[in-house]
Amino acid sequence: MADADRRPISQRSHGWAQWLSSALVRSGVTPNFISFTSIVFAALGGACFYATSLATSGGDRVMLCIGAALFCQLRLLANMMDGMVAVEGGKGGPDGPIWNEVPDRFADIFVLIGAGYAVAATGMFDATLGWAAAVFAVMTAYVREVGKSAGAPADFSGPMAKPHRMFWMTVAALLTIFDPQLGPGAASILGWGTVNDSGKGVFIAFFLWLVLLGSILTTLLRTNRALRFLNKR
Numbered sequence: 001m002a003d004a005d006r007r008p009i010s011q012r013s014h015g016w017a018q019w020l021s022s023a024l025v026r027s028g029v030t031p032n033f034i035s036f037t038s039i040v041f042a043a044l045g046g047a048c049f050y051a052t053s054l055a056t057s058g059g060d061r062v063m064l065c066i067g068a069a070l071f072c073q074l075r076l077l078a079n080m081m082d083g084m085v086a087v088e089g090g091k092g093g094p095d096g097p098i099w100n101e102v103p104d105r106f107a108d109i110f111v112l113i114g115a116g117y118a119v120a121a122t123g124m125f126d127a128t129l130g131w132a133a134a135v136f137a138v139m140t141a142y143v144r145e146v147g148k149s150a151g152a153p154a155d156f157s158g159p160m161a162k163p164h165r166m167f168w169m170t171v172a173a174l175l176t177i178f179d180p181q182l183g184p185g186a187a188s189i190l191g192w193g194t195v196n197d198s199g200k201g202v203f204i205a206f207f208l209w210l211v212l213l214g215s216i217l218t219t220l221l222r223t224n225r226a227l228r229f230l231n232k233r
Contacts, residue, residue: 005148006087007156009080009163017080018088024081025089031082032099038078042107045071045169046114052176053121053201061177068173072166075107079162101141104162108137111169112211115204122201133208136215137165143219147226151233155222160214168214172207179203 011017024034048068055061082100086092116130140161148154158164179202 005154006083007162011080012084012088017084021081021084021088024085025091029085030093031086031089031091031096032093034078034082034085035099035103038075038082039103039106039110041071041074041078042110043114045075045173046110046112049111049115049118049169049173049204050121051118052204053118058180061180065173065177068176069170072111072170072173075111076163076166079104079107101145105138105141108162108165109134111166112137112208115169115172115208119201119205119208122205124201124205129205129208129212133212133215136212136219137162139219140215140222143222143226147222147230150226150230152226152229155225157222157225158214158218159221160211160218164214165211168207168210172204175203176201 045068048064048071052061052064052068055064086096086100112134113127113130116125116127116133119125119129120127137160144155179200
C-alpha cells in the first residue's frame with residue numbers, strides 16, 4: 001500500500017505501537033483477522049451504548065459507559081494495527097485492501113446505531129439519529145474511495161474523519177457517566193423534549209448530532225476537493 005493511500009497516524013511512530021505491531025507479527029496473527037476484530041470491538045461498543053439506557057444501577061451505567069469508551073478506542077487500535085502488521089510487518093495480502101476498508105464501515109455503523117438506540121430509549125429522538133449519523137459516516141469513506149478511483153488523492157481530512165468520530169463518541173461515553181446529574185430538565189432546555197429517568201442520554205444525543213453534522217460537512221468537503229483536483233488535472 002502506497003503511503004499516500006494510508007491514513008496519516010502519528011501514533012505509528014510511537015514505541016508502544018511499534019512494539020505491539022512487532023508482537024502481533026511474531027504471533028502470526030494476520031492483518032485481516034485484526035481488521036475483523038475492529039467489527040467485534042465496535043459491536044461491543046454499540047451494545048454498551050445501548051445498554052446504558054437500560055441500566056437501573058448507577059454502578060452498571062458507569063461500567064457500561066467505560067466499556068463503550070474502551071471499545072471505541074480498541075476499534076481504532078485494531079484499525080491502526082492491521083495496517084502496521086500488513087505494511088511494516090510485511091504480512092499484507094492481495095485481499096488486504098478489502099479487509100482494510102469494509103470492516104471499518106461496519107464498525108462505524110455498529111457504534112453509531114447502538115448510540116442511536118440508546119437515545120431512542122430516552123424518548124428524546126428516535127433511532128433515526130443514529131442511523132443518519134452512520135449513513136454519513138459511511139459516506140465520508142465512500143466519496144474518498146470514489147475520488148481515489150477517479151484519480152484524486154486519497155482524502156482522509158476532517159472535520160469528522162474516522163478518528164474524530166471515535167474521539168467524540170469516546171467523549172460522549174465518558175460524559176454519560178455524569179448525565180444523571182443534569183436533571184430531568186436538561187433536554188427541555190435544549191429543546192429536545194422530556195428525558196426519561198432524569199438526564200439520561202443527553203450527552204450521547206449531543207455528540208451524535210455533532211458526528212452527523214460533521215460527517216455531512218466532511219462528505220461535502222471531500223467531494224469538493226476531489227472535483228477540484230480532477231477538473232484541474
